[in-house]
Every structure is written in C-alpha cells, then in structure tokens.
Amino acid sequence: xxxxxxxxxxxxxxxxxxxxxxxxxxxxxxxxxxxxxxxxxxxxxxxxxxxxxxxxxxxxxxxxxxxxxxxxxxxxxxxxxxxxxxxxxxxxxxxxxxxxxxxxxxxxxxxxxxxxxxxxxxxxxxxxxxxxxxxxxxxxxxxxxxxxxxxxxxxxxxxxxxxxxxxxxxxxxxxxxxxxxxxxxxxxxxxxxxxxxxxxxxxxxxxxxxxxxxxxxxxxxxxxxxxxxxxxxxxxxxxxxxxxxxxxxxxxxxxxxxxxxxxxxxxxxxxxxxxxxxxxxxxxxxxxxxxxxxxxxxx
Amino acid sequence: xxxxxxxxxxxxxxxxxxxxxxxxxxxxxxxxxxxxxxxxxxxxxxxxxxxxxxxxxxxxxxxxxxxxxxxxxxxxxxxxxxxxxxxxxxxxxxxxxxxxxxxxxxxxxxxxxxxxxxxxxxxxxxxxxxxxxxxxxxxxxxxxxxxxxxxxxxxxxxxx
Ligand SMILES: [Zn+2]
Numbered sequence: 001x002x003x004x005x006x007x008x009x010x011x012x013x014x015x016x017x018x019x020x021x022x023x024x025x026x027x028x029x030x031x032x033x034x035x036x037x038x039x040x041x042x043x044x045x046x047x048x049x050x051x052x053x054x055x056x057x058x059x060x061x062x063x064x065x066x067x068x069x070x071x072x073x074x075x076x077x078x079x080x081x082x083x084x085x086x087x088x089x090x091x092x093x094x095x096x097x098x099x100x101x102x103x104x105x106x107x108x109x110x111x112x113x114x115x116x117x118x119x120x121x122x123x124x125x126x127x128x129x130x131x132x133x134x135x136x137x138x139x140x141x142x143x144x145x146x147x148x149x150x151x152x153x154x155x156x157x158x159x160x161x162x163x164x165x166x167x168x169x170x171x172x173x174x175x176x177x178x179x180x181x182x183x184x185x186x187x188x189x190x191x192x193x194x195x196x197x198x199x200x201x202x203x204x205x206x207x208x209x210x211x212x213x214x215x216x217x218x219x220x221x222x223x224x225x226x227x228x229x230x231x232x233x234x235x236x237x238x239x240x241x242x243x244x245x246x247x248x249x250x251x252x253x254x255x256x257x258x259x260x261x262x263x264x265x266x267x268x269x270x271x272x273x274x275x276x277x278x279x280x281x282x283x284x285x286x287x288x289x290x291x292x293x294x295x296x297x298x299x
Numbered sequence: 300x301x302x303x304x305x306x307x308x309x310x311x312x313x314x315x316x317x318x319x320x321x322x323x324x325x326x327x328x329x330x331x332x333x334x335x336x337x338x339x340x341x342x343x344x345x346x347x348x349x350x351x352x353x354x355x356x357x358x359x360x361x362x363x364x365x366x367x368x369x370x371x372x373x374x375x376x377x378x379x380x381x382x383x384x385x386x387x388x389x390x391x392x393x394x395x396x397x398x399x400x401x402x403x404x405x406x407x408x409x410x411x412x413x414x415x416x417x418x419x420x421x422x423x424x425x426x427x428x429x430x431x432x433x434x435x436x437x438x439x440x441x442x443x444x445x446x447x448x449x450x451x452x453x454x455x456x457x458x459x
Contacts, residue, residue, distance in 0.1 A: 164355060192357045239392070241360075247357050249391075256391065287449045288449060
C-alpha cells in the first residue's frame, strides 16, 4: 500500500509512521496528492492546503485526518469531510496513542474491515445484551444494563458517562433511525415527551462489553438510515435546535464521551454505532486519550 | 416550602434572600415542564444541582428554554453545587448558563497519587485564579491531591 502522509510535525512524521507500518510505503509528498491508496492529512496544515481541497473531496479511496495538536479543530475537519466519499476517519489529540491508532486504522483499511464489535472482541467475551423497542423503557433499560456491570480500574464517574452516552444512542435508534416504506423518517419531528414503540422485529439492540482495558458499547438499529451529512452537521454542534423532535446535540454528546466512535451503515438494513472508552483510573487520562471517528458504508 | 413533582425531576422551591432557590432532585430530560417553574417570579433564582443524577440532550434544551424564560422576566440566575455531568454541559452547550447567569460553585474530581484516593471537591469559581485549580490535602492520607481533569477544558467556563 502506498500511503501519503501530509505532515510537517517532527514527532508525527512519515518516518515515524513508516517505522510502525514496515510493510507499507509511507511517504510525504505534497506535490503528488491523489496517487496514493491512503491519504493521511495533518489537520493543522489544512489552512495551508486550500489547493488540495478538491482532491480531498473527490478522493473515493481512503482519507484519514489526524491532528497533532491539542486544539483539535474537529468542526473544520468535518466541514471538509462532508464532501468526501466514505470511508473516512478522523484521529485527534497529540498523544502517544495517536500513531498507534493510525497504524491500526491502516491495517483495517488494508483488510477492508469495518472495526466491528466482533473483530474487536473476538468471540470469547460475554457482555450484556438487551433488545429495546419502546422509548418509555430507555431509562430503566440503561439502569438494568449498567447495574449488571462493575467497572474496576476506571474513574468513578464512568457510570454517569455511560448512562448519558447510551441514553443518546438509544434515543437516536428509536426516534431518528425509523423510516417508513418511502424511506422518510417516521418520528423525526415527534415530541420526545410522547413515546414511540417499534415492531418487535425492528427493536434496537444494546450491547455493553467490559474488558480488561476497554468498555465497548454498541447500539444496532434495523433501518440503516443515518447519512454522512447528518453526522457531519451534528457531531460538533453545541447549540440546541428549536425544531420539533430531538435537541440536535445528542451526537455531539456521544462523540465527546467516546474515545472511538464508529458508524457502520448498511443502507436500508441496519446501522451499528460503536463507542469505545479506554479504561483509566484517572479522569484526566480519559480526557487526554486520543479521539477518533470512523464512518463505514457496508454494501 | 412549595415543591414541584414532575415525572423525572422534583424541584423544591425555597425563598432565599433576594429571590428563590430551586433544589433539583432527579433527571433533567424531555419530561421537564418549564411552565410550572416560570411562574415563580423573582429577581434571582439560585439553582442547586447537587442531586441531579442525569441530564440528556432533550433535557438540556428544556433547561435552556427555562433559563431564557427567566431571563425575559429580568431574573438573574446562579448555579450551585454543579456535579461533573452539569459542568460538561456548562462547557459544551451555548446558552446552558444564560448571559446574566453564573456558576458559583461546582464539583471537580481530585486524585491523590499517594493513596489513589478519588474525591469530588466543591470549588468556588470566584476563588480560583483563572483556570487553575488549587492543590488540596487528600481527605484520606493528607498528602497533596490535585485536580483530576485537564484544567483548560474542565475549567473552560471560568473567565480567564
Ligand atoms: Zn491520599
């Protein structure tokens, strides 16, 4: 694989990445963008790379944005990515794990895999799995699921974090995902004070896995209706919407509470959203951990 | 002392010097009905978040509507005892603290390297020097304990 890594940072360079990804050809070539298999771009350079925007947008292959600064301008990255073809990925924050994360991602792109829950966990682990079809049961479902788990070696706030994260994931699955025969969203503008109930075969599935070093949460809906545009316009949003329906900041809360956020969309069939939180005894470490976002379309 | 009982949240309303105190207990979510609270007209509302256990995105929206309604009545708002889940909203969501509002006290996680003790410490915004949290004595072993958060992010709501 030919990887073009546009970066001017010394600590996060093609040379460093090449040392990790020995099987691949990693270069930095600002003049020949578009002829690589994977293009990795340091977000901090974006403003100087205006000429390349069209390439980024058109690249149908694989685009990875990384940020080597703590001032991770995710809004800007999503604005650009909103016009590129999937799959795309964003990895950010200047931490040692950043390089590791990018190399893991390259492995994933090479193997054409989607960072699915099975791939991450293997088959050995047992987690909590619940089906939910009725939005009035969201709160008790979350309490029941989290009540079965003990998160050792993790900061004490973790249950509050997960509770909020899962709440938003389930609201999305029950209110935003459902579409009718015409493909229109059924409950998009429904007042959230009124509850919805899905058919049993359309119930969403919540899974939580608590491993030695990670907490993985997955919510699957059976509609596969979320689009890249919706994600791009909501993921870094910090203003509530005054339209009927959801408040518009749920996705941003989910992203902010996850280290890794993965969307695997099988259009018209299902969407799986996976949130990964690495376990740290200290909350500060949790805040400092590299964050990444991944979007896959499964044909 | 009047008390408003809603589906997910109970609010005790106590008269205090210059206005009212709203003591919240439970979850701030889509079930919050703000009309029941807007009626308690006063120049000042002190909100005590001590016993708020959860807040979701729809709750944030209802809360902002409440704050806007109070602001329209010329009411000033002060937040007290904000737990971590509320501090996150304060930092993240535009309008969660209204223009004429302020966070007076809030909880911050503290950690002692010597004995691994984790504590939630109540800090007063006006006593901080910019976005720097004080070092404190560990409540368990007496060693130095420091804030367990990235200060520039967690204390972002404090004016520089
Ligand atoms: Zn100690």
